[in-house]
Amino acid sequence: MPDANSDTDADAATDPGSLRTPIVAVLGHVDHGKTSLLDKVRGSAVSEGEAGAITQHIGATAVPLDTVSSMAGDLVMADDFDLPGLLFIDTPGHHSFSTLRARGGALADIAVLVVDVNDGFQPQTEEALDILQRTGTPFVVAANKIDTTPGWNPQADAPVQQTYESQTDRARERLDENLYEIIGELSDAGFSADLYWRVQNFQGNIGVVPVSAMTGEGIPDLLAVLMGLSQRYMKTEMEVDLQGPGKGTVLEVKDEKGFGATLDVVLYDGTIEEGDRIVVGGVESPIVTEVRALLRPKALSEIRTEAEFERLDSVQAASGVKVAAPDLDDAMAGAPVRVVRGRHLEDVIAAVEEELSEIEVDTADEGVVVKADTLGSLEAMANALREAEIPILRAEVGDVAPRDVAVASTANEAEHRVILGFNVDVLPDAEREIDQQDVKLFNHDVIYQLVEDYEQYVEERQREQQETVLDKIHRPARFRILEDHTFRQNDPAVVGVEILSGTIENNRRVAKFEDGETVRVGELSGMQEQGEDVDEARAGSRVSVAIDGPTVGRDIEEGDELWIDLPEKHAKILEQELKEEIPADEREALNAYLEKMRKRDPFWGK
Numbered sequence: 001m002p003d004a005n006s007d008t009d010a011d012a013a014t015d016p017g018s019l020r021t022p023i024v025a026v027l028g029h030v031d032h033g034k035t036s037l038l039d040k041v042r043g044s045a046v047s048e049g050e051a052g053a054i055t056q057h058i059g060a061t062a063v064p065l066d067t068v069s070s071m072a073g074d075l076v077m078a079d080d081f082d083l084p085g086l087l088f089i090d091t092p093g094h095h096s097f098s099t100l101r102a103r104g105g106a107l108a109d110i111a112v113l114v115v116d117v118n119d120g121f122q123p124q125t126e127e128a129l130d131i132l133q134r135t136g137t138p139f140v141v142a143a144n145k146i147d148t149t150p151g152w153n154p155q156a157d158a159p160v161q162q163t164y165e166s167q168t169d170r171a172r173e174r175l176d177e178n179l180y181e182i183i184g185e186l187s188d189a190g191f192s193a194d195l196y197w198r199v200q201n202f203q204g205n206i207g208v209v210p211v212s213a214m215t216g217e218g219i220p221d222l223l224a225v226l227m228g229l230s231q232r233y234m235k236t237e238m239e240v241d242l243q244g245p246g247k248g249t250v251l252e253v254k255d256e257k258g259f260g261a262t263l264d265v266v267l268y269d270g271t272i273e274e275g276d277r278i279v280v281g282g283v284e285s286p287i288v289t290e291v292r293a294l295l296r297p298k299a300l301s302e303i304r305t306e307a308e309f310e311r312l313d314s315v316q317a318a319s320g321v322k323v324a325a326p327d328l329d330d331a332m333a334g335a336p337v338r339v340v341r342g343r344h345l346e347d348v349i350a351a352v353e354e355e356l357s358e359i360e361v362d363t364a365d366e367g368v369v370v371k372a373d374t375l376g377s378l379e380a381m382a383n384a385l386r387e388a389e390i391p392i393l394r395a396e397v398g399d400v401a402p403r404d405v406a407v408a409s410t411a412n413e414a415e416h417r418v419i420l421g422f423n424v425d426v427l428p429d430a431e432r433e434i435d436q437q438d439v440k441l442f443n444h445d446v447i448y449q450l451v452e453d454y455e456q457y458v459e460e461r462q463r464e465q466q467e468t469v470l471d472k473i474h475r476p477a478r479f480r481i482l483e484d485h486t487f488r489q490n491d492p493a494v495v496g497v498e499i500l501s502g503t504i505e506n507n508r509r510v511a512k513f514e515d516g517e518t519v520r521v522g523e524l525s526g527m528q529e530q531g532e533d534v535d536e537a538r539a540g541s542r543v544s545v546a547i548d549g550p551t552v553g554r555d556i557e558e559g560d561e562l563w564i565d566l567p568e569k570h571a572k573i574l575e576q577e578l579k580e581e582i583p584a585d586e587r588e589a590l591n592a593y594l595e596k597m598r599k600r601d602p603f604w605g606k
């Protein structure tokens with residue numbers, strides 16, 4: 001091990017050999033215990049006298065192999081491993097941080113999904129599973145808070161088997177119930193899972209490790225499983241040139257007093273040194289700049305000193321580090337960072353551009369415009385929209401600008417004249433354009449809310465459209481002339497009718513069927529229900545109607561069955577698009593009418 005107090009990278013990531021530290025993302029629902037789990041790992045390391053070896057990185061915690069081994073006891077023998085340790089990235093569980101979770105998941109070699117044994121699966125547990133499935137990241141489930149099992153007899157820092165044996169049957173049963181619930185939920189989500197000691201093949205099966213971040217029970221097992229998984233399945237991926245030019249991902253862009261805009265970077269390959277020329281993905285184009293300082297938070301014991309950070313000359317993968325450099329204002333979270341050292345600048349810029357283009361989103365010829373604050377959130381948005389089958393015309397990082405409004409306004413369909421903004425501002429010019437161009441803007445800092453708002457908007461629009469279509473369309477009706485109800489024979493004929501099914505409306509043409517042929521009778525020119533003029537009448541009512549055209553006794557008779565004469569196009573729309581919207585009796589009238597028409601022409605209204 002290197003000297004922990006040396007000026008250079010003072011953590012586990014250096015050697016042995018040239019294998020880098022696997023990056024472990026810790027994901028899970030809010031309050032399920034992700035941070036506590038890492039605190040426990042850090043805390044135990046302190047009590048094991050390994051404080052100097054644990055480094056608090058930017059957004060990450062490095063645990064060297066020796067420390068893993070001493071915490072895991074018999075479960076991890078340092079000699080069996082040649083990976084240098086584990087680098088944990090904590091992520092927040094709050095629903096609005098889907099970006100950080102997506103980025104952590106994408107960056108990680110392997111992940112821990114933390115699930116509260118009492119709470120089971122929750123929305124962000126599912127979301128994390130989606131991310132892991134999509135990125136193909138292997139993971140284990142830490143079933144946390146086993147110490148809250150009623151009647152639990154805690155065995156501080158003990159391996160699972162040992163603490164399990166110290167419990168009463170009743171406590172063990174209760175825990176088992178909760179664990180099987182979680183295994184069931186994993187299986188519902190499409191993952192075959194079991195308690196980790198029963199898992200033979202970790203490639204096809206998810207291991208569940210019961211733990212307590214409070215008492216440290218099961219932590220040895222969790223570390224052992226993570227080490228074992230990494231060693232077994234990740235070793236070749238960990239063989240990188242640690243001396244080579246560094247490669248990393250921007251986790252966040254943050255303003256830091258005295259430094260201006262800085263990058264919180266997770267370095268997954270090579271080294272980065274003070275003075276290195278680097279290329280970073282920017283909003284408009286790649287940024288070329290020079291590292292002014294590499295910073296890392298001071299150890300907890302030193303935090304009271306004036307400077308919050310300590311400076312490093314050089315950092316080796318895998319590490320979390322803050323990079324201070326000029327011109328970083330336009331850098332994007334989620335973007336790649338590459339050290340140029342010894343390569344042609346153009347090649348490195350091209351590599352960064354290519355990596356950025358891979359993140360770019362599949363777009364369609366018709367669709368909505370998407371703007372997001374970071375690449376990671378753009379990706380997450382694109383995935384959410386793909387799942388909801390909402391097409392995207394253009395997707396970009398940045399605030400909503402007039403250009404976006406112009407693009408959105410060209411959409412053919414109104415439901416695509418829409419901008420979906422995730423965590424972005426709207427430039428004042430754009431605001432004005434939105435009003436003028438009849439473009440709709442949705443802006444939210446929760447992805448699923450944004451998708452939901454949009455879906456609701458589309459639904460409402462469709463309903464309104466159907467209503468206006470329904471307004472214009474002629475409705476079907478079957479009605480009958482009542483006996484002894486001829487009030488006038490012609491010009492117009494006025495008769496009493498009973499509506500058998502459907503809706504009759506004024507000014508509609510009337511037809512009847514004779515020997516299977518439709519015969520035009522005339523046109524409704526007035527209706528009265530109980531002495532009052534009405535425009536329409538529904539099934540079941542009796543009304544008197546004036547019909548222009550026929551003469552009672554010659555063209556129509558009392559007792560005749562009459563129909564509203566439906567235009568073919570209307571019949572087609574009614575049958576194909578509005579069948580669910582119209583009342584059952586109207587549907588009945590429509591079906592009967594179609595049946596009669598199709599006796600003569602089977603393709604009528606199709």
Ligand SMILES: Nc1nc2c(ncn2[C@@H]2O[C@H](COP(=O)(O)OP(=O)(O)OP(=O)(O)O)[C@@H](O)[C@H]2O)c(=O)[nH]1
Binds near residue numbers: 147212
């Ligand atoms: N009894 C018990 N309490 C726990 C355990 N792990 C975490 N807690 C408690 O659960 C609460 C939430 O823990 P955190 O570690 O902050 O949870 P988190 O997953 O990091 O939460 P977010 O970062 O907000 O998503 C705290 O009050 C912890 O003390 C455990 O194993 N046992």
Ligand SMILES: [Mg+2]
Binds near residue numbers: 034035036
């Ligand atoms: Mg936390």
